[in-house]
Amino acid sequence: MCGIVGYVGTRDAIPVLVEGLHRLEYRGYDSAGVAVVRRGKVVVTKAAGRVQELRDRLTKPTPSTIGIAHTRWATHGEPSDRNAHPHLDAEGRIAVVHNGIIENAKQLRARLGAAGVELVSETDTEAIAHLIAAELAAGAGSLEDAVRAALRQVEGTYGLVVLDRTRPDELVVARNGSPIVLGIGEGEMFVASDVAALVHHTQRVVFLDDGELATVRAGEYRTSTLEARRTSKEPTTVDMVADDYELxxxxxxxxxxxxxxxxxxxxxxxxxxxxxxxxxxxxxxxxxxxxxxxxxxxxxxxxxxxxxxxxxxxxxxxxxxxxxxxxxxxxxxxxxxxxxxxxxxxxxxxxxxxxxxxxxxxxxxxxxxxxxxxxxxxxxxxxxxxxxxxxxxxxxxxxxxxxxxxxxxxxxxxxxxxxxxxxxxxxxxxxxxxxxxxxxxxxxxIEEVLGDDAAIREVAKRHAGAKHMFFLGRVRGWPVAREGAQKLKEISYVHAEAYQSAELKHGPLALIDADMPSVVVVPDDELLSKNLGTIEQIKARGGPVIAVTNADLPEGLADDVIRVSRGEPELDPIVLTVALQLLAYHLAVELGRDVDKPRNLAKSVTVE
Missing domain, CATH: 3.40.50.10490 (Glucose-6-phosphate isomerase like protein; domain 1)
Structure with a gap:
């Protein structure tokens, strides 16, 4: 859900970090931020909203060869500059970015507050920065040791990266239930929550396992468990390239x-x-x-x-x-x-x-x-x-x-x-x-369905004013209807309900009227006559019908028909589903929605 990017090497870190965040925008987020070490200080820039808003704030040059960045999807605290990552300890020594949910955050925050620590955000993540700083103050031998000791006090899921201003040549990362990937470059190292942020720079990656940490420097990395046992992680090569993430x-x-x-x-x-x-x-x-x-x-x-x-x-x-x-x-x-x-x-x-x-x-x-x-x-x-x-x-x-x-x-x-x-x-x-x-x-x-794009777009335009829609199907068509309703809801924000066609008369039929279009999935199979009967029931009550079918329907039965080709009956649902993708897409575009980044949603759901 949230996006993480880290860099240590010889280049200016901020362009690398911001470009990485841009490639993770699809994961869903509501704020963004970066932290770099500059002249012995951690310099943090944050912005609620899109990565572009963060980019607009990064007008003052802050050259640095190490940094961390984050796009946040809110779990604890509203989207705001204050709650955006990275988060710092009280002295501004430690910066942390974190994906996941700390389940005992309330108890940790209360304990820190009782110890005199002033918390400036509503997040669970801020507590981690203070815990790490406390372990360093208590004599932890290394940043990795301090992170390990702090995480032993944490309950929940995390993918995190830690930056220490007194160690401007290393990052410490850890994973438990939320992905972290290391990218291996030539004299530089990258960290990310998704390989999408890395493939512009390298295809050699290391995936951390749950309960694993890594200390990352420009020319090396070292992995270990939460119990301080060394692990051996060999790089793998991913077959993705930067062009895969271009329009x-x-x-x-x-x-x-x-x-x-x-x-x-x-x-x-x-x-x-x-x-x-x-x-x-x-x-x-x-x-x-x-x-x-x-x-x-x-x-x-x-x-x-x-x-x-x-x-x-x-x-x-x-x-x-x-x-x-x-x-x-x-x-x-x-x-x-x-x-x-x-x-x-x-x-x-x-x-x-x-x-x-x-x-x-x-x-x-x-x-x-x-x-x-x-x-x-x-x-x-x-x-x-x-x-x-x-x-x-x-x-x-x-x-x-x-x-x-x-x-x-x-x-x-x-x-x-x-x-x-x-x-x-x-x-x-x-x-x-x-x-x-x-x-x-x-x-x-499938190519034939995609070739019918213009006709499906016209159907979508005719129904773009609907506030609610039914999606109906039987047996093979029932999962198709459910997926069609899901697509429409998530990218157009139009309320959609999927029902098994036979269940329509057991309650939902009461909602049918001239303002409630029904999308009926009608495969050319042994249930064709049953599905035609469903359409007749809807039409008898004044409901508009969009039939998605590979059958020959009686003329005028449905208000709109989206046709796909005939094939093997068992496989027809695959093609019918593609037609519903296009219908949802064009409805969303007609309504002016951001189809790639629908509100409140994320691509990879790594929290409960």
């Missing part, structure tokens, strides 16, 4: 990432489909045919769009493999004391691989002996490392807060998982070949 002629990242979906799906399929045996190869699962046959149930765990992708995946598994499957919000999983079945395959879904609720669900499963695989888009992420096996999405970097290409690649990956599970059971070779061909055709089908 490339598109008006915004959401539009760019929707346009990249055909290519992203091709990457997800590459080398994974087997026409000869009509199956899929997912070597990252680490499961042979015997282990796959032993799976008696599949449960998908994710948050937001990842959860809805899991629902689509559950439908695919039940249809193709005939194994009971369902999806559940990862945020609720560990709190209900779940029964963990050793014969169930759990699938943890996260675009970033750092979603805290999903990571906590994985840890709960591992603690109880569950078999869990990951479906993530970031190699080396926390969920990927915790699971140890799974499916890499190959969607490429996703910058816009609203997930499009990653969500699509999730469902494509689950279709391959369902095909694989089906073919080791009773799915016939002929049916397998049909699904393989259907998967091969997906990039072209």
């Amino acid at each position: 490339g002629g598109h008006p915004d990242f959401m539009r760019k990432e929707m346009a990249e979906q055909p290519e992203a799906v091709e990457r997800a399929l590459r080398g994974r489909l087997d026409e000869r045996f009509a199956t899929a190869h997912l070597g990252g699962l680490g499961l042979d045919a015997m282990a796959l046959r032993a799976v008696r149930r599949v449960k998908f765990l994710g948050c937001g769009s990842a959860y809805y992708a899991g629902q689509l995946g559950a439908n695919l598994v039940e249809e193709l493999a005939r194994i009971p499957a369902d999806a559940e919000p990862a945020s609720e999983f560990r709190y209900r004391n779940p029964v963990v079945d050793p014969d169930t395959l759990y699938v943890a879904i996260s675009q970033s691989g750092e979603t805290l609720d999903t990571l906590a669900a994985v840890q709960e499963l591992r603690r109880k002996g569950g078999r869990v695989i990951g479906a993530v888009n970031v190699v080396g992420s926390a969920v990927a490392r915790e699971c140890g096996s799974g499916v890499f999405l190959h969607a490429g970097p996703e910058v816009s807060v609203a997930s499009t290409k990653a969500m699509t690649n999730m469902t494509v990956s689950f279709a391959m998982l369902a095909l694989l599970l089906g073919r080791v059971r009773d799915l016939s070779a002929a049916s397998g070949q049909r699904i393989v061909a259907g998967l091969r055709a997906l990039p072209a089908r």
Whole structure:
């Protein structure tokens, strides 16, 4: 959620820090700040609002070769200059930037206040700066030792970077539940909460694990545990480059990432489909045919769009493999004391691989002996490392807060998982070949939907005045409707509700009137007549209808029709979802919304 950038080297730190913050803007934030050491002093500049407002305040030259920076998403205290990071101790010696939530912050602040410390912000982070300063005053031998001692008093999650004005050649970083990555340059080192801030400078990175610290200097880094045990962390090379985070002629990242979906799906399929045996190869699962046959149930765990992708995946598994499957919000999983079945395959879904609720669900499963695989888009992420096996999405970097290409690649990956599970059971070779061909055709089908952009934009314009909208679907169309409502809510701020079509007459039908458009997902499948009946019920009560379909509807039945091509029925929801992405996008643009950075939201949710 929040963004962290740190630098130590030979260059002027502030341009590096601010450029890094700019690349992390997509994560969501409400204030920004930097701190550098200049002539033995920590110089801090902060601003509530966007990074550009911070940039506007940095008019006075402050050359320095070391510094830390932050974009804050408020958890403790309102967005303001005072609550923005970095935070200092009372003497201005220690500066700290922090992602996460300190759960015992109230107690720590009270203890510091009783000791005579004057706290100047409402944040949990400020307490960490004072704790570190106290440990140094008490004789801690190094900054790393002081940070370690302070963190032993802290309960909660953190990704943090610490700067000491008396040690202007080193940074100390630590991680527990919130990502921290080191970037290795030539005679310089970088720190960030996301590789997006690093790839402009280096592709060699080190991912810290939970409970791990690092001391970073221009030419070296040293890692250790919270218990002061040295660890060995070898750099890895990420396949992302700076151009992945550029608009490339598109008006915004959401539009760019929707346009990249055909290519992203091709990457997800590459080398994974087997026409000869009509199956899929997912070597990252680490499961042979015997282990796959032993799976008696599949449960998908994710948050937001990842959860809805899991629902689509559950439908695919039940249809193709005939194994009971369902999806559940990862945020609720560990709190209900779940029964963990050793014969169930759990699938943890996260675009970033750092979603805290999903990571906590994985840890709960591992603690109880569950078999869990990951479906993530970031190699080396926390969920990927915790699971140890799974499916890499190959969607490429996703910058816009609203997930499009990653969500699509999730469902494509689950279709391959369902095909694989089906073919080791009773799915016939002929049916397998049909699904393989259907998967091969997906990039072209998605390209066709994207080519209908102008028509969908006109539909959006006609309904841009709506204050509320229904999204309706049955069975295959139900998760599509839920994802469509999610997209509309998060980027347009229009209130949207998703319902199973059959539930409409059990209460929600009371809300239908001329000002309540209904978006009805109508796949050309065995439930077509049922879905047509739903539309008739809405029209009989004066409700406008937008049908999203690949079927031939009776003329005049719906007020607007968004058409997609026919394909294999099991895979049609993937293409229908792309059409709803475009509808939500154009409604949001028509309303003048910032589609890449919707209010109150963040790309990678690393707090509860």
